[in-house]
Amino acid sequence: MPPTSAEAVWNSLSPEKRAAQPAPERPVVQTPVGKPADAEPSCSEPEPPQATPANTSEQTPPPMPNTFTPTGYRLALWTEPSAANLASKTVASESQARSEALRTGAPWSLAADLDKYRAHAVKEGSRDSGESLKKAFERAGLTLEDGVNVFVLGYASERGKAFRGNDGKGLLDEPGKVPQQAGATIASLGDGLYSIADLITLNSLPDVEKDVYTDNNPIVRPLVFTGRTIGGAWKTTEEIGNAVTWGYFDNVTGCVGLVIEDVIELLKHAGQAATNLVRLPVQLVAGKKEGTERVMDWVLLVPLEFVSNTVEMKGIANMDDYKTAFAEKGVIGSILELGGSSYIVYRAVDELIDELDDNHRHRKSSGDSTPDTPADPPSSPGTWTGEVMFFYEGEWSTLVPTEGGFFLPGQWPGVSIKYFYH
16 A cells, blocks of 8 residues: 555655655655545644554554654764864874873883984984085085185175174164073073082972973983073173174174084094995995994994084083984983083183183283382391300310401311301
8 A cells, every 4th residue: 555644655765765865844745646635735744653563564664753864864974084073083182192102101211312312423424435525525615605704794695694683783772682691591500500409409399390390300400401501601692792793793603603513514524434434344244234334333423423513512502402402312412412512611711711811910020110029138248146166075165256267276176066157
């Protein structure tokens, strides 16, 4: 029997057809064949059909709530990928992954930390002699370019552009730069002293609200602040120089620093080009194996990389951005570079103080007309105020002083003589 009502027409759709159907605006009533024409169509919402007898040959679909028909399948789409859904899930998964990595991160190990410095030396240098020579020639060209920049205040090439930003600005134009940099240096010094006290008291003092405290071990914190204090002292000196030279002081010092760096890098790459020649016979004997190459890295590349970075004061610069330095060079390598650079600074300052002291003494000695210590007055001739006595044959005899000599009555003795002279 064909359906005889709107309810039967709606419910006779299969699930696939219902999913493909758009949301109905209003149910359409169809008049079935054989129904009286005077029958009024029903405009009410479709209701669940009545249960059919069990003995009917045609089974109808199970009843379904009207509230589920238009929306039930749409809700099911949210379980499938969508742009908004994937974005939210991606952000959540990345955030969870970072949190999980921080929580279950691998502990620090000495071998892995040292291997970072070896990898950094390979990255900055090369295992191939030809590549090292190529880098050496590039540095030679940069040395000439930066040398010209020294004499033209950084206006010869783009490498000096970083030092030209404050040109023409003196103390009156930027009066707060010197106090600001000096204050930052003093703050680093204070933090360093506080971290030393915290280390002495076995990390019992309250931690300062700074990343250095939250990121580093109590042993490492004083070293970080030491590097920042030394670097801040130099930056303060540069700001003072810029204040009195209208911003051109760092043009000269910066370009001179570039020249020094170029020369040192030139020597480093040339040295690595020579040391890498040792790899050839080793590779012929032992083969080209990564383990063997890493051992030779420590001997052929790492020492030159360490010396060059130390002389270039990169050990001090590491502490300004310690996170990047520790990630690329490792904690041990960065701290060793800091120690080498700090020692060079100490020796330079000590030599400067000695030179200034010698110059001061030289000016003082040449400028004074009178000697530092007066000369001793000439001594007057002595006069006899006593007697000269000698012991002869168990008896004491006396010399009688006379004008211009002595008078000895009797025979001249030949034994010990006592005399008194004033």
